Amino acid sequence: MDMIKVSANSRTSAVAGAIAGVIREHKRAEVQAIGAGAVNQAVKALVLASSYLRNDGIYVVCMPEFVDVEIEDKVRTAIKLVVEPRVPDPTPPVAPPATP
Amino acid sequence: MDMIKVSANSRTSAVAGAIAGVIREHKRAEVQAIGAGAVNQAVKALVLASSYLRNDGIYVVCMPEFVDVEIEDKVRTAIKLVVEPRVPDPTPPVAPPATP
Numbered sequence: 138m139d140m141i142k143v144s145a146n147s148r149t150s151a152v153a154g155a156i157a158g159v160i161r162e163h164k165r166a167e168v169q170a171i172g173a174g175a176v177n178q179a180v181k182a183l184v185l186a187s188s189y190l191r192n193d194g195i196y197v198v199c200m201p202e203f204v205d206v207e208i209e210d211k212v213r214t215a216i217k218l219v220v221e222p223r224v225p226d227p228t229p230p231v232a233p234p235a236t237p
Numbered sequence: 238m239d240m241i242k243v244s245a246n247s248r249t250s251a252v253a254g255a256i257a258g259v260i261r262e263h264k265r266a267e268v269q270a271i272g273a274g275a276v277n278q279a280v281k282a283l284v285l286a287s288s289y290l291r292n293d294g295i296y297v298v299c300m301p302e303f304v305d306v307e308i309e310d311k312v313r314t315a316i317k318l319v320v321e322p323r324v325p326d327p328t329p330p331v332a333p334p335a336t337p
Binding site for chain 2: 198223
């Protein structure tokens with residue numbers, strides 16, 4: 138599974154489409170952003186991707202982490218957003234009443 | 238429950254402490270940020286808060302949303318991060334083998 142790398146200039150809808158596609162295929166996506174502009178784009182894309190996926194009945198949550206990445210021989214701290222379907226509530230949904 | 242409002246100048250550790258405190262008390266926190274710098278601070282604070290809470294055995298996830306807020310008679314789009322404990326996995330953990 139590829140890491141989705143986001144920059145401050147990434148198009149929100151393109152990143153959102155990528156996140157939704159990876160979630161549908163792999164049930165997990167990782168989105169990496171370095172710097173405030175990129176993190177903002179990543180979070181906006183995640184809001185959009187969540188709404189796409191909600192239409193398919195998939196409810197995602199995100200867990201942000203710090204990761205060190207080496208870019209041109211310099212170590213920079215990136216934000217990695219791990220996106221996964223929400224673990225379903227253990228309480229089963231109430232069945233609808235039988236139609237008379 | 239109060240909304241935790243984050244600006245680009247907010248101290249990461251102060252926001253993280255606030256998030257962790259609200260989660261411990263209310264099991265849910267809402268963090269609001271407007272603009273790339275503020276969103277970046279909010280996400281960094283959430284990474285830090287998650288690590289504080291993990292030490293207490295609390296694993297949080299976040300769901301970002303757009304919200305319209307009115308500031309000085311202008312409507313601006315904010316990012317709201319809803320932070321909640323992860324719904325526990327329905328599969329119970331395997332019990333350790335009994336000591337002989």
